[in-house]
Every structure is written in C-alpha cells, then in structure tokens.
Amino acid sequence: MKKIFVMMTIIAALVISGCSSSSSGGKDGEVTLTAWAWNVNVGALNDAVKEYQKDHPNVKLKVEDIGRLDVYDKLSTGLAAGGVGLPDIVLVEDDRIQGYVQAFPQGFLDLSEKGFDDHKDKFPSFKNDLAQVDGKYFAMPFDAGPGGMFYRRSLFEEAGVKAEDIETWDDFLEAGKKIKEKTGSYAMPLDMFKDDPTFRMMLNQQGVFYYDEKGNIDLTSPEAVKAMEMQKKFADADLIKNVDGWNGVVSSTVDGSVAAIPFGAWYYGTIIDQAKGTKGDWGVFKLPAFEEGGNRASNLGGSSWMIPAASENTDAAYDFIEYFSTDKDTQIMAMEDYGLFPSLNTTYDSEVFTGEDEFFGGQKIWELFAEEMKDVPTAYYTKDYSVALDEAIKAQADTFNGKDPAKALEEAAKRLEDRTKRKAN
Template identity: 35%
Template sequence: MRTKLACATLMLALGSGPVFAQSGEITIWSWNIAASSLKATVAGFNKQFPDVKVTVEDLGNQQTFDKTLAGCAAGGAGLPDILSIENHESEIFWSQFPDCFVDLTTLGYTDEIAAKFPDFKRTELEVDGKRYAMPWDSGPVAMFYRRDYYEKAGIDPVTIKTWDDFIAAGKKIQEANPGVTMTQADINGDAEFFRMIANEQGCGYYSSDSQSITINQPGCVTALEKVKALKDAGELIAGTWDEKIQANKAGTVATQMYGGWYEGTIRSTSPDLAGKWGVYLMPSATADGPRAANLGGSSLAITSASENKEAAWAYLNYTLGTNEGQVTMLKEFGLVPSLLSALDDPYVKAEQPYWGGQKVWVDILSTLPKVKPSRGTPFFQDADKIMVAVQLKHLNGEYADAKAALDDAANQIAGATGLPIAE
C-alpha cells in the first residue's frame, strides 16, 4: 500500500511541473533586445528557483528561425529547451513539425492561465486543442511623434482621428518644419504600413480560419489606398529600420508608426531627445472607426528535445505569466506585455519622463483588448513577399487602383499556396 501511495505521489509531482523544476539547466534561443529582455528576468526567476541555471543565447532573428527549422527537421537534434518564435511565423513550425514542440497543457498551461492573454495573441499559438507556445510580447500599434514639430505647426494630435486628418496635419507640419518628413515606411522591402492599417480595418492576408485568401477584401483595399495617398502627398518616404533610427536621431521625421515595442528603440537610441517625443492612437479610415492594430510580437515554446521540461515551464510561467516578469522586460527594454493584468501594474500607470511625463503605457496597452486577431498561417512568407512587390508597383502607378493591385496579389498568392480566394 505504501509503495502504491509513493508511486502515486511521484506521478502527481511529475504532473505538477514546478515540484521538479528546482534544479538543472535550461537554454533559450532568442535575438537582440528580446534576448536581453529574457536575461533581465533571470534574477527574479532565480529568487524562486535558485538552483535552475538559465542561459540565453542571442543568435539573431534569422539564424534563430533557420536553426529552429533545421533542428526540427533533424528530429530535434541540437535544439535548446526554449525557443523564441515570432507569432506570424509560428504556424510554419506547428504545421511542419508539430512533434518538435511540447503541448504546454501537459506541463500546466491551463485555461485559467491562457485567459490572461488577449485572443489575438493566442490565435496562432493554439492548434487543434494544443497549446504550442505561450504569448510573450505584443506590438499594439501607436503613433510616436515629435511634440515640438507638431506644436510648431499648431497641430494637436488629439484632433487627428482619420488618415485624412493625418495627411492634412502632415502638410502643415512639413511646411512649418523645413527638411522634416511626416513619416517613413520600408515600402521597398516590407509591407509593414499596409499590414498595420489592414489589421486595424479587420483584414489580413488570410481568413481567420486560415482556409482562404482575403487580401483583396474591402479592409485591405482601404489600407492600400491610405498608403498610396500618403506617398502621393509626399508625406511617406522609404526608410529601412536603420534609416528610421537615423532620421529619429537627426530630427528629420515627425512621426513613426510602429508596434509599442518601438518605445524602447526610440528611448535607447535617442536619449538626448527626452521630452520631445509623445504618443497617440493610430488614425482610422473614419472618425468613429477602429484605432487598434498589432505589429510584431513573439512567443516562447518548449522543445520536445528538452531534458528539463519542468524547469523550462517554470521559467515560461514566471517570465510571461506574471506581472513581475513581463514588467521587468518592459522597464528595461520596452518589450510590451501581452499579459492583460500588466495594465494594473504601477509602472504601467506611471508618467514616463522620457515621454514628457505622458503615461504612454496606459495609452498603448489600453488598445490590446481591441486588436483583431490576424492569422499568419503556414503561408505568411509567401503572401508577404508577393505583397511587397505588388505594393511597390502600385505606389509607382502600375495598377488602375488598389483593388486591381490586391486582386493581382490574391491571384499570385493562390498560385503559390493552392488556397482559394474568399468571395
């Protein structure tokens, strides 16, 4: 009887996870600021689990993706315990290598924990009842603007509610500040601006069930129309990631639209401009239209090859599932929490000196519950490459209108993926 009881107790302990997460080593692959953010949480984690050694390896974004694909293709060989995976690329992994990752429900990722995150962050991480990854950071879109340039032109950002308002304001701002451009986007190599506005308008490359192509639906048409209107008005110029940072530092741009994580980029790369930057909500197509979208954001997954899954789960649950873990990354590196309870954290509610005393995190994070889910699907990269080329052709006047451009994109995506175009 005692033997049976001991066995039962052991099985219960194994199922509970953290009981056996008190020791050992875990390794994580990540990139850049994301990797630095994970390192910042280790001290707090080790207060609870002092005998777990956590090693974060910064491989760079592309190498993390490539090595994860190669490792999964090799049956898990060489993979770490935990992987950083971008949400919009995640379904590439779940569809091709579902056995490469642990279903986190087996380690303690309950419905109660999952409910702490907004639906749009979980959409791509949960497939057929399995939870392959836990939401990490998100990218609620915001307009980062130069207060001094707007003030010199007599523009109050509160009055900018539509994209037409934004264009009208841009004309005045550029006139009042010679040499300054209203905004930038990597229109030669990315569809970021289009995707942000499309998500705001409830449209994406694919349908919510990932079974059809929706890139030529009305919301996406509106998005491409707005991008071209900005370009034609001379208020949107091309800029790569590095070129935007240089423009910020040189003071040659008035506004940058990006995911909330860009707060940390501006603050860390332009420290001498403290007090000159502010934040406001992204404009919409109409005065009473939606003003929330998401760009970017990642998740953490545990590999099936991990030899210390319980410790890995304990780390995920602390880093991503607690205000302490998430807000540590926000404070240090501006990674925006997906955890909804972080909205109540004192730091989030506080005035931020760099941003002129504005409570920027209240403004940015308050949009999280309003963001509409958008599926990346296993075919995100196919669609995105096509969209970048089509967008550039449209901006150069090679299509009759935005609808014609997106009809062409839809047909090309159908040819590349075999998926039907939604009616």
C-alpha cells in the same frame, strides 16, 4: 518467481527511462536549461532566472544570444532532424508559430497538457489565438506590439497641428500636408519597396489580414483596398519619406526629417536610445481610424516562448517559462529594463502603466498602449505568411509606381495562390 522478478525489473527500467526523458539533471538534482533568443530578450531571460532561482536554486539557465534569423535557421534544421541539437526553450515571433506547428506537428510540447489553459484569461484574445493551434497551446505569450503614432511635438506645434485632433487617416493626411509645408518634414517614413509595416497595421485595425480566419487569401478585401488606397494618398502628396530599411527609419527619427512614425510600442526603446537629445519632444497617439469612431487598436510584432518536444528537461522548462510568462513583477521588469511590452494583462494596473513618462513630455504612454490591447483584432498568419508578405510588398511597390491599388492587390493574390499551390505540390 524468476519471471515476476524480470517483469518488475523491466517496469522499473521503463519508469526510470520515462522520468529521465522529461527532466534530466546533474548532481543534487541540478537542471541546466538552454534557451535561444536574441537582442534584449536575452537580458530579460537572464534577469528572470535570477529571481526564479530564489525558490528554485537547482535550476540554471544558459541563454545563447543568436541572431533572429539564425534562430529560425537552426530551429528548422533541428526540427527536420527530429529534434537534434535543439534547446529547451526558444523564442519565436508570433507570425511564425502557426507555420512551425503545422510543419512540425510533433516538434513542440503541447502546453495545454501541462495546464497552460488555466492562464488564458491573463492574455488578450489575439495573443491567445496566435499561441494556439487547434485549441491547444504550443506557445506562451510574451511581448506584444500595440500600435501607435510616435510624433515630434515641436514639429506639430510649429505647423499648428494638434495630435488630439487627429482621429482618422484623412485627418492625419491633412495634418501631414501642413507639417510638410511649415517644417519640410515628411509625415512618416517607409521602406516603400521592401517592407509594408504600415499596411499591415492598417489591415489589422480593420480586422483583416493577408488571410482570413479559415486560411483563405484575403488580399482583395474592401479593407485591404482601402488601406492601400490610403497609403497611395500619402505617397501622391509626397508625405512618405522613402527610407532604406531599419537604419533609414531610425535615422529619420533622430534627424527630425519625419514628424511621426507608425510602429509598435517596442519602438519606444529605440527612440530613447538613439535620440537621447530629443527628451521631452515626443508624444504618442493611437493609430488613426479609417472613419470617425472606427477601431484605432492594432498590433505590430510580438513573440512567444516555445518548448521543443525533444527537450530532456520539459518539466523544468515548462515551470520556468510559465513563471516568466505569468509573473507580474518579472514582466514589468522586462518592460522597464528592456522596453518589452507585456501581454500579461495583470500588469496593466501597476504604477508604471499609470505613471508619466518624462521623455514623452509627461504623457502616460503605457496606459495608452495597455488600453488598446483588448481591442486588437487577430491577424491570421498561416504557414504561408512569408510568401504572402512578399506578395503584399510587391503590390505596395506596384501601387507606389502608379498601378491601381485594387488591381495591384488582385494580381498579388493571384501570384500568392499560384506560389502556395506549387509549394504544396
């Protein structure tokens, strides 16, 4: 009898221990979740939890507003230490998800085990691909960056250029020449020697990226060469304004020294915030294709939510983030208030997507962005994305300095291969 009592005590202790490891709380079952995020994502989380608390008054959320790169520094340090000091929820950009899960395979909660697979049809295929590793969800899709060409209507009109006539990159090249001649404004801005967002969008729309689906280096593909050659055409025609980082892009947007800016949908928020005096002078058209009838859908940026496996509140964290990621009204609120374009496709039939935007001359810009989401190819980042990005930027710089694009990409691919081999060893 004594042995049975001891055994029952041990079992009870294990059950209690198991429950507390996944959902710890305070008095009256209260749970306080912590989250790491940055910029406008902080406000979106805080607004969402207010709605969530109407049905879950026991759940509180403490959002720590940490700089984007600081989040990754702290996250990497915590994962390396076995989860010490990590939050219950963390925002991670899509290009980093694969690398984190591969580097720390036990570091994040397997969301498929919690049932997130049931939501697969609510997101475009490329967001599903980026949120999964080996067929299992480790992230919940959040915002996306469907690509477009933001343009100044007055500059196009002054040059006699119609946005609807631009279908290909060659069309835009000729339009850029007219605009430069008539107005003095460049076709587009780019930090030519430090970043390659336009090149990435060009790759993505063609269905390729730095790596292929199997993780092989793909910088020398015909599509990559075509993209780099196209950028060189614009540079040779003096149609690219070389700017200094993000601030340079924004200032050229505001002062009208560029006629168009190829970026993700999230740039809308920057335009309406930084260029308030230009209301009504803006429009958007899809990224030009490389040939008539070619794909014009692309994506730049976007992020998802992950739950560190070390969290003591995994059940509560999952329930809240599942709500945040899949609730239509919450996602629309995040877009309207913070400019965060939703990946959740059930939002696209709402009034905000079919309505006209006064700042953009009455254009239905959100409808345009929503239409392309289903056609965005998947970009395969891999764990070595940051190294590949560095080498792609070097290839771009070499091209702008006069090197043949194919040769510049070939040399970049070789350097990338050497660097990743050394890193692996």
